[in-house]
Amino acid sequence: MLKRILVTGGAGFLGSHLCERLVEMGHDVICLDNFFTSQKANVMHLLDRPNFELIRHDITLPIWLEVDEIYNLACPAAPGHYQYNPIKTMKTSLMGSINVLGMAKRCRAKVLQASTSEVYGDPEVHPQPESYRGAVNPIGQRACYDEGKRAAEALFMDYHRMNGVPVRIVRIFNTYGPRMHPYDGRVVSNFIRQALAGEDITIYGDGSQTRSFCYRDDMVEGIIRMMNVADNFTGPVNLGNPEEFTIRELAELVVELTGSRSRLISKPLPPDDPTRRRPDIALAKSKLGWQPTMPLREGLERTIAWFRSIDISHYRPPTPRY
Template sequence: MMKRILVTGGAGFLGSHLCDRLVAQGHDVICLDNFFTSQKSNIKHLLTEPNFELVRHDVTHPIWLEVDEIYNLACPASPVHYQYNPIKTMKVSVMGAINMLGLAKRCGAKIFQASTSEVYGDPDIHPQPESYRGNVNPIGVRSCYDEGKRAAETLFFDYWRSNNVNIRVVRIFNTYGPRMHPYDGRVVSNFILQAIKGEDITLYGDGLQTRSFCYVDDLINGFLKLMAAPDDCPGPINIGNPGEFTIKQLAELIIELTGSSSKLVYMPLPQDDPTQRKPDITLAKEKLGWQPTVELRDGLTKTIEYFASLDLSKYRKPTGHTAHCSTETDEKMRTLS
């Protein structure tokens, strides 16, 4: 059955892949984006499709539409972007959730929230199940994102309990693939760009902190399965790849796949940077029948091909930020400013 579906943040990395899938399924898709971190080139190929519509709008302001489903993906999602304007980041998470939940309530629409593994903070339980409440710093430099997403989850479940809004909440673990912003400051994009250019690859800390990397196609499959799940399955549900790699292993694999002469260099660990991150996807397997299928080597090969094809002059480099500074360096920068 064709549905009218709103995707906020629809021109971003994840949003554009989701729009691709929904348009291909024949749904009438409204892509809403303010283009703070996204690129119009991500959805350029969809602009001629009769069942696709692009609206430039900021989710911190209400919008009145008639839709059947809402995917709320709008939010800066990398440290260099969300720390650039931390107050606006918090507004996007909280006010954006309020506005989209209000729209869902009025329309009777099912609504999906893209939450994050950052709600677990620097976890002292490994891997992280959905029942784990986290070890989060509420006043740190990353808190605008971590606490904003935690507050959004609260709002979603309060609207579910108080107003019977049909919700779905997913907690996304590190995801990578084509259409990542080349200057988003995330570890995969950083390493690939540095390797392609033959520059030193920058590792923070000792490089032994771990991450789990999920290829974008697998993630979008998880989104669609959760949205289609029975109404007694609101989440939150972890969606991510449980394969665990150290940051150093990731760097070495990218050097191998690019044939780069890059060397590894080490910098101080940023403030509140988690030392371990791995999803427990038991619920996703049981409730959704979902698990990732793309191996890291295969996904990185596709991502490297994408980055190698980019004209980097068409992308804005990040403005000044302290996202990758250690606590000590950050204090020095504040003192000098």
């Protein structure tokens, strides 16, 4: 069945790929974005499609639309972006959620919240299952994002329990791929940008901290499957790649794949930076029949090819320190 679908944050890295998939599926897609951290270029190729519409709007302000489904992806998701304006980040998570949930209640629409692995903080349990409640510093530099997303999950479940709104919650682990903002502060984009420029590659700490990297196509597939899951399963459900790599291993692989002569240099670890991060995806496997398929090496090759194809001068660093 074809639906009218709203994607907030639809011009962002993941949002633009989600819009692309939904348009190809034939749905009537409304992309809403305020372009705080995203690029209009990400969705330019969709503007002439009859089933795609772009609206410039800040989701912290109310908007009235008639839709069947809402994917709520609106929020700066990278440290370089969400720490640039932490109050704006928190407003987007809280007020944005209230606005999309109000719309979903009025329209009787299904609504999916793009939450994050950051709700687990610096985890004391490894890998992280959905039952783990996290170890988050509520007054730290990352709290605007971590606590904003945790509060948004609470709002989604309260609207579900109190008003019967059909909600879905996914917790997204590190994701990468073409259309990443080169200056978003994420480790993959930092390393590729520095390697292609022949600059020193900055590793924070000794590089022994770990992450799990999921390619964008796998992530979009998981998000769509969660929205369309048959029963009343609300989640939350982890979406991410369970393969674990150290930051140093990632840096060395990027240097190899780019053919760069960049050196690895170390800087102090930022406050509250998680030491380990790896999803337990047993629930996604059982409920959604989903697991990632893209190997890191191949995904990085595709991402590096995209970075080589862009004019990096068209992208603005979000903060002076980048």
